[in-house]
Amino acid sequence: MIEKPVSVPGFAQFIKAQATRRAVLGGVGATGIAAFLAACGTSAGTKSGTAAGATVTDLSEKDKTLIVSNWPLYIDVDSKNQSDHPSIDGFTAKTGAKVTYTEDVSDNNVFFGKVRNQLAAGQATGRDLIVLTDWMAARLVRLGWVEKVDKANVPNVTAHLRQALKSPSWDANRDYSAPWQSGFSLIAYNEHVTKPVKDIDELFTRPDLKGKVTLLTEMRDTVGLVLLSLGKSPSNFTNDDFNAAMAKIQKAVDSGQVRKFTGNEYAPDLAKGNIAACIAWSGDVVQLQFKDPKIKYAVPDAGITLWSDNMLIPNKAAHKKNAEAWMNYYYDPAIAAQVAAYVNYICPVDGAQAEAEKIDPKLAKNQLIFPSAETLSKSHIFMGLDAATEKTYQDAFSKVSGG
Amino acid sequence: MRTRRWLPYALLIPGILWLAIFFIAPMFNLGATSLYDPNGSLDTGYRMTFHVANYGDALSQYYPQFLRSFSYAGIATISALIIAYPLAYAIAFKSGRWKNFLLVLVIAPFFTSFLVRTLAWTAILGDNSTFVHFLHTIHLLGPQGRILATPVAVITGLTYNFLPFMTLPLYASLEKIDPRLIEASSDLYASAFTGFRKVTVPLSLPGVVAGTLLTFIPASGDYINATLLGQGARTSMIGNVIDSAFLVRLAYPLAAALSFMLMAAIVGIVIFYIRRAGTEELV
Numbered sequence: 001m002i003e004k005p006v007s008v009p010g011f012a013q014f015i016k017a018q019a020t021r022r023a024v025l026g027g028v029g030a031t032g033i034a035a036f037l038a039a040c041g042t043s044a045g046t047k048s049g050t051a052a053g054a055t056v057t058d059l060s061e062k063d064k065t066l067i068v069s070n071w072p073l074y075i076d077v078d079s080k081n082q083s084d085h086p087s088i089d090g091f092t093a094k095t096g097a098k099v100t101y102t103e104d105v106s107d108n109n110v111f112f113g114k115v116r117n118q119l120a121a122g123q124a125t126g127r128d129l130i131v132l133t134d135w136m137a138a139r140l141v142r143l144g145w146v147e148k149v150d151k152a153n154v155p156n157v158t159a160h161l162r163q164a165l166k167s168p169s170w171d172a173n174r175d176y177s178a179p180w181q182s183g184f185s186l187i188a189y190n191e192h193v194t195k196p197v198k199d200i201d202e203l204f205t206r207p208d209l210k211g212k213v214t215l216l217t218e219m220r221d222t223v224g225l226v227l228l229s230l231g232k233s234p235s236n237f238t239n240d241d242f243n244a245a246m247a248k249i250q251k252a253v254d255s256g257q258v259r260k261f262t263g264n265e266y267a268p269d270l271a272k273g274n275i276a277a278c279i280a281w282s283g284d285v286v287q288l289q290f291k292d293p294k295i296k297y298a299v300p301d302a303g304i305t306l307w308s309d310n311m312l313i314p315n316k317a318a319h320k321k322n323a324e325a326w327m328n329y330y331y332d333p334a335i336a337a338q339v340a341a342y343v344n345y346i347c348p349v350d351g352a353q354a355e356a357e358k359i360d361p362k363l364a365k366n367q368l369i370f371p372s373a374e375t376l377s378k379s380h381i382f383m384g385l386d387a388a389t390e391k392t393y394q395d396a397f398s399k400v401s402g403g
Numbered sequence: 404m405r406t407r408r409w410l411p412y413a414l415l416i417p418g419i420l421w422l423a424i425f426f427i428a429p430m431f432n433l434g435a436t437s438l439y440d441p442n443g444s445l446d447t448g449y450r451m452t453f454h455v456a457n458y459g460d461a462l463s464q465y466y467p468q469f470l471r472s473f474s475y476a477g478i479a480t481i482s483a484l485i486i487a488y489p490l491a492y493a494i495a496f497k498s499g500r501w502k503n504f505l506l507v508l509v510i511a512p513f514f515t516s517f518l519v520r521t522l523a524w525t526a527i528l529g530d531n532s533t534f535v536h537f538l539h540t541i542h543l544l545g546p547q548g549r550i551l552a553t554p555v556a557v558i559t560g561l562t563y564n565f566l567p568f569m570t571l572p573l574y575a576s577l578e579k580i581d582p583r584l585i586e587a588s589s590d591l592y593a594s595a596f597t598g599f600r601k602v603t604v605p606l607s608l609p610g611v612v613a614g615t616l617l618t619f620i621p622a623s624g625d626y627i628n629a630t631l632l633g634q635g636a637r638t639s640m641i642g643n644v645i646d647s648a649f650l651v652r653l654a655y656p657l658a659a660a661l662s663f664m665l666m667a668a669i670v671g672i673v674i675f676y677i678r679r680a681g682t683e684e685l686v
Contacts, residue, residue, distance in 0.1 A: 042449045109650040120445070143445060211549065212530075253636065259552045260635040265522075274530045274551060387444045394652045402635030402643060 042120070056124070060321035064097045067319070068129045068326065069111075071309065072103040074181065076342040087338050091329050097322045107263070108136040115314065119145040124316035129323040131180045135220055137310040138170030138384045146176050147313040153324035154178065156331035160350045164376050165308060169235070170384035178327045179308035181283075181345035184368065184379060185221035186304045188280035190273050191294040197277040199300035200229035204252040212276035214269065215249070217261045219397040220382040222249065222279055224305035234305055234382045242393060250400050261401035270295065282368040286344035297368070299378060306379035308348060340369055437659035445653065457660040465644055465661060469668065472640040475554070475629075476622035479561035483569040483618050484611065486562070491573035491610070492603075496582075509570050521560055521631050528556050528632070552634040560628035568617040576610030577603070612680055620669055641665055 078084035088099050105111045111132065115125045119140075132140065140146045151158060157178045171177050189197045193212070197203055203213055215222045224234035226245040252258045259275060267284045269275045271292060280297070288295040313323045329335060330349075337355035340347040341363055347353070347370060356364040367375055385393065436449070437457055443449035462469075494505045512520055527534060528550040535551075538544040550556050580603060588598035626642030633639065641661065648658035 042443075113650055116445075139445075211547065211552075258635075260633065265631065269525070269529075272526075272529055272531060274525070387446045391444065391652065391654070395654070398647050398652055400636060402633075402637070402639040 056316050056318060058318070058320045060097075060319045060325075063319065064095075064322070065100065065319060066097045066129065066322040066326060067100045067102070067127050068131075068323075069102050069104050069127045070131045070180070071105045074103070074131070074309075074343055074345075075101070076339050087330070087335055090335065091326060094329065095322070095325050097319075097325065099326075105131060108133050112136060112139070119143075119315060122315070124318065125314050127314055128317040128319040129326060130312050130314055131309050132312060133309050134168060134170070134307050134382065135385070135390075137177050137312055138168075139390075140312060140314075141171055141176050142387070145315050147315060147317060147320060148175050149178070149313065149327065150321075150324060151175075153321065154328045154331070156328045160331050160333060160336075160352075162348050162350050164306065164379070165348050168308075168381055168384070177310040177312050178331070179348035180311050180330070181339075181343055182306060182308040182348050183345045184282040184299075184304045184306055184371075184375075185216070185218075185225060185279060186282060186285070187225075187277060187298040187300060188270060188285050188288070189277035189296055189298070190270055190275075191296055193273045194276040196296065196298065198298050199302060200225055203277055203279075204248065204257055209276050210255075210257050211259050212274075213252075213258050214260055214262050214266045214275050214278040215258055215401070216266070216279050216281075217263055217401055219394055219401075220307070221281075221305060222261070222401075223393075223397065224380065224382050225279055225300070228303040228305075228380065229300065231302070233303075234380045236383055242396075246396055246400060253400055282346065283344040286366065286368050299375060301378075303378045303380055306346075306376070306381050344369065346371060433659045433662060436655050437663055439656040439659075441654070441656045443656070449655065454656065457656050458664065461657055461660040462664060465641065468639055468641045468644050469664075471638070472623045472642070472665075473668070473672070475558050475561060475640060476619050476625075479558050479565065479622050480569075480615050480619045482558070482562045483566050484615060487566060487569040487573055487614065488611075491570050491577055494574055495577035495580075506574070509567050509574075512567065517564065517627065521564065521627055524556070524560050524563065524632060525551060528559070551632065552638075554633070554638050556632040557628050557638050557640075560632045561622045561625060564625075564628065565618040565622050568621070569614040572613035572617065573607065573610040576607045576613075580606045608680070612677070616673060616676075620673070623669060624665060 075085050076087050078086055085101065088101055092098055111130075115127075115130075118125045120143075137146075149157075157174070161174065161178065162182075165179050165182060166174065187197055187199070187203060194209065197206070197209070203209065220234070223242065223245050226248055227234050227237055227241060230241065230244055230248065232241040232245075249258075262269075262278075264284070266275065266278050266280065267288060270278055270280070271288055282297070285295065285297045311323075311327055313320055317323060330339065333349055333351035334355045336347055336349035336352035337359055340352055340356055341359050346368065347356075353364050353370040356370065364370055371379075435451065438451060438453050438455065439449040439457075440452040440454055441457055441460070490509075494502060494509075498505050526532065529535065530549050530551060535544065535549065538550070539546065539548070544550070550559075584602050584606070585598050588602045589595070593601065623640075624642050626640055626646050629638050629640045629643050645658050645661050645665070648654045648661065
């Protein structure tokens with residue numbers, strides 16, 4: 001794990017200012033535009049992220065507010081007023097902190113593009129808590145762009161975080177993150193147009209599915225399931241394993257079996273029957289089943305992947321303590337059950353299932369929200385990748401998926 | 404008299420500032436990024452090494468997507484012209500009191516978002532749609548055949564989305580034509596078709612040129628249609644490659660080099676086209 005250097009703000013800023021001044025002087029000097037371009041390179045993310053000091057004075061006590069960025073449809077809503085979130089009202093009542101809750105994370109990559117410049121330059125993003133998927137969270141941790149959570153402020157997280165999620169390779173002690181919700185990547189199919197599809201090999205070769213299969217553009221979800229179908233574990237695999245998985249995907253694409261690679265937009269296509277089967281996210285399946293029980297899912301014997309969207313506190317967050325209070329609050333099993341009743345993903349909080357039983361026994365039985373130990377034992381977390389490997393894999397995958 | 408000399412320049416200041424901040428500065432930044440060391444990453448930083456080879460690498464890897472973008476955009480532009488010309492002609496000359504209403508209808512699609520309009524086509528062209536069933540019935544499509552997730556769907560989407568940009572300039576130039584000129588041609592024993600060919604078409608050329616440019620340029624850079632209606636790698640356009648290079652692969656130098664080449668190629672094609680059309684004085 002990355003140890004953050006102790007920041008000495010005054011000194012670091014002095015060095016930085018000198019560098020900038022030199023760059024500008026070079027630009028206007030006789031060497032002209034070439035020299036200006038030469039000064040254009042960017043410095044390493046890890047250093048510049050912390051150079052100006054990762055933390056600022058925490059305003060939590062004085063300024064009782066909290067700014068949260070989350071994905072759409074990822075929290076409970078009042079049945080009468082869609083823009084009211086009862087659990088947030090509960091948080092405000094309990095802590096006195098007013099919450100600005102924005103659903104402005106719709107894509108990990110796009111959100112990263114939105115905050116990258118500020119975080120790289122050591123500036124505030126104007127957010128106290130953001131929610132990002134494992135691999136993107138891993139990238140921010142690696143770059144030193146997120147703050148360490150003070151464990152003393154989050155006893156509920158320590159006590160109630162599900163065992164299966166306690167130590168991802170990229171944040172082994174959960175020092176920087178806490179899962180908001182988790183999910184499986186598995187196979188989904190539409191029973192109106194096809195008979196059951198039980199594993200990746202059927203998905204990739206069955207003639208009646210030709211041109212009616214989609215895979216996900218999210219590299220880890222698609223490659224993870226294919227690795228499993230080859231008998232390899234996504235939590236620990238070699239370059240050769242990755243290449244074998246890519247070759248298998250390429251073959252299915254070349255044969256015309258795979259129609260295309262998609263993000264969330266596979267859901268309406270599956271519902272309409274434009275595609276018969278696909279790799280899908282568990283929450284979407286729950287949602288689709290709600291409208292049409294003929295949408296089914298399959299957990300291949302080879303296994304499925306488990307991922308989480310994680311709460312993180314970006315550098316320079318002005319209300320760090322309030323953000324920690326938020327993490328702690330949502331790890332109260334009763335509150336977690338309240339959210340689980342509205343959100344269709346896996347609840348990462350132990351004890352929430354018993355609480356959910358009180359709200360709706362059917363909810364507590366849903367394998368895609370409160371999975372059994374058996375289902376969980378089939379699930380694997382994709383391993384953390386270093387920057388160079390991530391780029392190599394992503395480049396290879398983009399070639400096949402069409403980016 | 405002294406005031407007059409600087410006044411025009413003073414009036415230019417807002418425009419120049421706007422261009423400097425929102426066009427020249429980003430272009431400069433993009434140009435610099437395209438010359439960074441391609442082995443850089445966010446962890447190590449990007450060094451400026453004047454790596455001109457980025458351009459060669461990008462072109463040799465992605466020329467198929469460039470060619471595909473320009474051919475899709477070209478076919479979409481020609482289809483849009485074929486659809487829009489009679490439409491604009493009818494609105495300009497034959498619509499009578501319906502003229503304003505029809506013009507509103509041409510613009511109406513802009514009232515909803517580009518994304519939603521494109522998504523609507525996934526329903527129209529879907530495998531279980533009436534349209535596709537009809538094509539199956541008349542055997543224009545084989546039993547396994549489909550429209551959605553094919554190049555045809557992408558080009559249809561491009562044609563549809565940029566049709567108003569073709570129709571409006573055509574309408575504007577057709578509407579300006581003095582009907583007496585067409586009357587004169589028939590007085591001189593020209594048939595209706597000859598009159599159309601020798602009078603209407605030449606006079607509407609400025610609209611044709613403006614319309615084709617307004618359609619071709621955004622269509623070549625578009626990536627939404629290929630994403631939603633296409634078939635992944637087989638239909639990916641240069642916009643898809645740039646989008647993924649910037650956002651997913653974090654290959655900033657590659658993405659910047661591709662963006663620059665796309666701009667250069669479009670400027671080249673446009674200059675060639677305007678020269679060939681011999682309409683420098685018209686646009």
